Structures are given as C-alpha cells and as structure tokens.
Amino acid sequence: MEIVKFSEFSASELTRLWNEGFKGYAFDMTMSVDAFIKRIPENQLSMEASIAICDQGKPVGFVMNGFRTVDGRLTAWNGGTGIIPEYRGRGLGKQLIGAALDVCREKGAEVALLEALSENEPAIKLYAKMGYRWIGDLRFYEQKEGLKPDALASEGEDAYQFRFGLPRDVQRFNLPVGDLPWQTHWENIAGGESVIATDANGELAGYALFRKTMDAGGEHQATILYQCRTVEDTGERAPELLKALLSRAYAPLDANITRRAVNLRVSKERLIRVLEEAGFKATVHQVHMKCELNQA
Numbered sequence: 001m002e003i004v005k006f007s008e009f010s011a012s013e014l015t016r017l018w019n020e021g022f023k024g025y026a027f028d029m030t031m032s033v034d035a036f037i038k039r040i041p042e043n044q045l046s047m048e049a050s051i052a053i054c055d056q057g058k059p060v061g062f063v064m065n066g067f068r069t070v071d072g073r074l075t076a077w078n079g080g081t082g083i084i085p086e087y088r089g090r091g092l093g094k095q096l097i098g099a100a101l102d103v104c105r106e107k108g109a110e111v112a113l114l115e116a117l118s119e120n121e122p123a124i125k126l127y128a129k130m131g132y133r134w135i136g137d138l139r140f141y142e143q144k145e146g147l148k149p150d151a152l153a154s155e156g157e158d159a160y161q162f163r164f165g166l167p168r169d170v171q172r173f174n175l176p177v178g179d180l181p182w183q184t185h186w187e188n189i190a191g192g193e194s195v196i197a198t199d200a201n202g203e204l205a206g207y208a209l210f211r212k213t214m215d216a217g218g219e220h221q222a223t224i225l226y227q228c229r230t231v232e233d234t235g236e237r238a239p240e241l242l243k244a245l246l247s248r249a250y251a252p253l254d255a256n257i258t259r260r261a262v263n264l265r266v267s268k269e270r271l272i273r274v275l276e277e278a279g280f281k282a283t284v285h286q287v288h289m290k291c292e293l294n295q296a
Helices: 011-021 033-042 092-106 121-129 167-173 237-249 269-277
Strands: 002-005 045-055 058-070 073-083 111-117 133-143 161-165 193-198 204-214 220-230 258-265 281-292
Touching: 011 033, 011 058, 011 073, 033 045, 045 073, 045 092, 058 092, 073 092, 092 121, 111 121, 121 281, 133 269, 161 237, 167 193, 167 204, 193 237, 204 237, 220 237, 237 269, 258 269, 258 281
Parallel strands: 073 111, 220 258
Antiparallel strands: 002 045, 045 058, 058 073, 111 281, 133 258, 133 281, 161 193, 193 204, 204 220
16 A cells, blocks of 8 residues: 555546545535636645545545644644545545544644544544544534514624625634634635624624525525634624624525524534524534644
8 A cells, every 4th residue: 555645646646535435424415627726726635645545546534634724833634535435444544534634734734623523433533543633523513494573683783783795704703713623714615705893982892704505597495504603702792793693694594595504613602502492403413533743
C-alpha cells in the first residue's frame, strides 16, 4: 500500500474514488465531477495535503484535508474520509488517518477537526485511538412547512437595528469560532448572507449566517442556517434576539419552503429550544472531534 497525494490524480479519478468510498454511507454522498471540483475551493481543501491510499497504483481510500487559521491557530479539517467497499475491514482507516495527521503536522497545523455521524461508532473509536477527542454533539434540524405567524415572534426586537450583508461581515464581532464546525464558518458559505443586529448604542448584539437555495426556475426552495449567535449568551434578552434574527433569516415565514439548520451545537440550548418550539425537528446527529497535533 502506498500513500499518494490527490494532486497526482485527475478530477474524474478522484470523483470516482469519492463516490466509491462513500458507498453504503448513511446518506447519498454521490457527486458529479463538477460538484467535486467546486467543493475544493469552497471548503479550502488542499490537493497537495489530501491523500489516497493505493493498492498497486489503484486508489482505494482517501482523506481530504483543508486548512485555515482559526482563532489565531492554523487548523486542519477532515473534509471527507472513505474506503471503497472491498477494502474495508483491513486496517486501512488507521493508516489513512495516521498519514493524514502527519501531513497536517508537516503543514504546521496545531489543531485538526472533524465531524462524524453519532451512529458511526467504529469510525468514532478509530478517531479516538488516533488522538481525537470529543468536544461536543451537533444536530441538523429541518422544518418543511410554512411557519406560523407567531412562531418566531420576538417581544424585544424593537431594541435592535437589523442590517443584511455578506457572510464575511460577521468578522466585526471577533467572537471565537474554534469550537464551531468548519462548514458553518463564514468562509464556507458561498452565496450566503448575514443579518446583523446592533443595539440602541450601535453596539454589535448578534448575527445569523444563512443561504437561500433556488430551484431550476429561480424560485426560493430552501433556506439553510449555519450560525445564529448573540454576543451575550445569557440573560433574558438573548432568546428574543435569537427569534428576531431567525425570523429575518428564514423570511418570508409564510412561504412553503424547506428550512434547515446545520451542525448546531447541542450545548447552545437557547437556540435549540427556539427552533424546536417553532416546529423544527432533529434529522441528523453528529459528534465534533478535535486533535491537538502537538500533543498527539
């Protein structure tokens, strides 16, 4: 078995490896070549740092790695791990993860992050053996009907001003993001939007990051929420501000569209409660894991 960089393969070869590597996964991960190529810059993935394990030149498994400076630390992200079915159960996962972490160290990364489905216990155990530790539970939520008019009604929204902008506008908050899943960072939300709340003194109070998707005819089909945060996580006003931000992100509330929230930290109980009270249901459960590379 040989470890080979992604840059040694064509896009069609890598797409085929991705699709074969995720066969039998809990969700359909199949991609076209164009979708695979598009995903690389959107997630700041590195072709030089992503690797395949090969059997006599044939790629049979892979780990994709991305890098970004997060809270002042160069951070690596596992952007996908897979092994084609006939090579599973042979210990290749350990070789792949070990080699991928070595690449991350060579690049100077201090931290490595990944998310895994909560029910994928074999993978979680493998990651733990390789130095990853659990840092939180994550949930996906979904609501497929028009929201009731008062579902996200806020009694305190008059105390704030709201402005829509681009995802990168949330950098003004300087809030730590190292404990947030990689895909929810503003850098990953191509074509997304932000809504920012300021208080009566003009101070930043909270924000939401979201993206609208359209169907082939240009009609609004779904809205995906990535973050919804307040500067002050405690206090009576926090839930009201969360409702006000969500009502703007998910507008128009009476539209019969799909509304999703992805990779929300379960520890953010106020946000979870607001969504559940509005009729959102949990659809996917994941674990968030971190490896401190200088300790592993």
